[in-house]
Amino acid sequence: MAEHLGLSEAISRYVQDGDTVALEGFTHLIPFAAGHEIIRQQKRDLTVSRMTPDLIYDQLIGAGCVRKLLFSWGGNPGVGSLYRFRDAVENGWPVPLELEEHSHAGLTNRYVAGASGMPFTVMKGYLGNSLGEIASHVRFLDCPFTGETVAAVRALNPDTGILHAQRADRAGNVQLWGISGVFREVAMASGRVIVTVEEVVDVLDRRPGDFVMPSMAVTAVCEVPQGARPSYVQDYYERDNDLYRKWPEMSRDRDTFLAWLDESVMGA
Amino acid sequence: MPTWAADEIMSVVAARLLRDGMSCFVGIGIPSTVANLARNTHAPNLFLIYEAGALGAKPYRLPLSIGDGELAVTADSVVSVPEIFNYWLQGGHIDVGYLSAAQIDRFGNLNTTVIGPDYHDPKVRLPGAGGAPEIAAHCHEVTVIMRHARRAFVPRVDFVTSVGLGPEPDTRSRLGFRGAGPIKVITDLGILRPDPQDNELTLVAIHPGVEVRDVQDRTQWPLRVAPSLEVTNAPTSEELAALRDLKNRS
Numbered sequence: 001m002a003e004h005l006g007l008s009e010a011i012s013r014y015v016q017d018g019d020t021v022a023l024e025g026f027t028h029l030i031p032f033a034a035g036h037e038i039i040r041q042q043k044r045d046l047t048v049s050r051m052t053p054d055l056i057y058d059q060l061i062g063a064g065c066v067r068k069l070l071f072s073w074g075g076n077p078g079v080g081s082l083y084r085f086r087d088a089v090e091n092g093w094p095v096p097l098e099l100e101e102h103s104h105a106g107l108t109n110r111y112v113a114g115a116s117g118m119p120f121t122v123m124k125g126y127l128g129n130s131l132g133e134i135a136s137h138v139r140f141l142d143c144p145f146t147g148e149t150v151a152a153v154r155a156l157n158p159d160t161g162i163l164h165a166q167r168a169d170r171a172g173n174v175q176l177w178g179i180s181g182v183f184r185e186v187a188m189a190s191g192r193v194i195v196t197v198e199e200v201v202d203v204l205d206r207r208p209g210d211f212v213m214p215s216m217a218v219t220a221v222c223e224v225p226q227g228a229r230p231s232y233v234q235d236y237y238e239r240d241n242d243l244y245r246k247w248p249e250m251s252r253d254r255d256t257f258l259a260w261l262d263e264s265v266m267g268a
Numbered sequence: 269m270p271t272w273a274a275d276e277i278m279s280v281v282a283a284r285l286l287r288d289g290m291s292c293f294v295g296i297g298i299p300s301t302v303a304n305l306a307r308n309t310h311a312p313n314l315f316l317i318y319e320a321g322a323l324g325a326k327p328y329r330l331p332l333s334i335g336d337g338e339l340a341v342t343a344d345s346v347v348s349v350p351e352i353f354n355y356w357l358q359g360g361h362i363d364v365g366y367l368s369a370a371q372i373d374r375f376g377n378l379n380t381t382v383i384g385p386d387y388h389d390p391k392v393r394l395p396g397a398g399g400a401p402e403i404a405a406h407c408h409e410v411t412v413i414m415r416h417a418r419r420a421f422v423p424r425v426d427f428v429t430s431v432g433l434g435p436e437p438d439t440r441s442r443l444g445f446r447g448a449g450p451i452k453v454i455t456d457l458g459i460l461r462p463d464p465q466d467n468e469l470t471l472v473a474i475h476p477g478v479e480v481r482d483v484q485d486r487t488q489w490p491l492r493v494a495p496s497l498e499v500t501n502a503p504t505s506e507e508l509a510a511l512r513d514l515k516n517r518s
Contacts, residue, residue, distance in 0.1 A: 027335025075395035
């Protein structure tokens with residue numbers, strides 16, 4: 001059963017230095033408020049996984065929380081580079097960053113295997129490319145039925161999965177609609193699950209295309225209105241595309257980034 | 269003097285190749301422009317799939333990012349990311365996918381990962397794979413759209429992010445890929461297609477006003493020219509108006 005907690009209590013209890021943490025959400029429902037709380041609590045040496053690091057991991061990396069990044073597409077979509085990510089990779093600032101690189105399907109399937117309680121799952125996309133050669137989480141094996149070669153990808157079970165959704169009820173059932181990304185896979189693969197929500201309501205009135213993650217699959221629910229800004233929450237608020245476009249100039253220079261961090265995250 | 273920009277002729281030429289009713293796997297940027305231009309002109313029933321989970325998206329504005337709300341609310345259905353990659357792509361339901369890259373080689377291998385010989389110490393760190401390896405492997409065919417620059421058209425890519433046509437005729441079938449791979453490459457200078465004999469990308473068409481020598485100068489391998497070299501039809505005023513209208517909305 002999920003427990004209703006304040007965000008700072010949930011992060012302090014369920015994210016420890018050195019943990020593997022997945023903060024997911026595909027463009028939609030990115031748990032920025034939880035990421036900022038991790039920065040405020042100065043967690044260190046985290047291994048973080050996300051398909052698209054996005055601004056949220058650029059910020060965690062620039063704040064020195066991250067030792068290792070698992071990812072599958074490391075840009076600012078439609079805009080360009082992530083400069084804190086690049087500075088950490090190219091110059092080791094503020095701390096060296098180890099990369100473990102995937103394709104979208106590869107990282108997705110690692111969550112699928114983890115959620116399924118399997119040591120690995122199989123796919124084809126790594127056959128014949130350089131990623132399949134360099135990645136330590138990819139191996140090749142022959143299908144026992146047909147003999148064809150397939151790529152095996154190792155299961156990923158984060159210590160803590162952190163996700164955002166529209167609503168929860170008092171019992172901690174979580175309701176989400178719109179683009180769901182890998183919400184279910186991360187929730188089911190992770191040892192502990194923190195879900196931040198826009199609002200807690202008495203009754204979850206159902207929506208077309210929604211799903212409800214039962215309370216028993218969730219560790220903590222935190223009511224954090226606006227908790228996904230500057231990403232978006234369908235039927236609550238739109239993506240702040242202007243901020244995404246401005247992020248390069250806010251983050252390219254270390255001092256400018258640190259000033260932003262002090263004012264907008266540490267001081268918040 | 270041409271009255272269109274480089275991105276405009278690439279978008280118009282690529283959009284013409286789409287037939288109504290096809291299913292298209294669409295990325296952000298020019299691919300999204302191409303697919304929606306075709307949908308707004310000659311192919312109103314194109315089925316657009318965006319990797320964040322939108323099936324049958326019909327955006328009015330072009331999205332900035334792959335998971336924009338505009339895609340979800342106009343879609344026939346929204347599914348999870350594992351469903352998109354495992355069922356829709358790997359399952360073989362997509363007719364055409366679009367890719368671009370920092371490097372393409374003579375066999376259509378694509379690099380969006382690193383520039384330089386050493387992966388661990390790259391000259392340039394690029395965004396990485398995203399959905400590209402699966403698009404290249406599993407769509408029935410792939411159209412590559414990219415600007416024709418000498419540093420981008422290389423004999424051999426530094427890193428194979430997405431598998432092209434291979435030096436051997438059976439490279440793809442030995443890998444178990446059912447799709448034909450990148451069989452059309454559309455640039456701002458012309459169109460390249462693989463030679464049926466050995467899969468090497470060959471110039472089959474040039475855009476109006478372009479000389480063959482311009483294309484060869486901007487290609488690092490000795491680019492072959494098809495004996496039946498064609499000149500593409502210039503973008504019509506209707507095509508350019510539809511394209512500019514779509515851009516202005518977005």
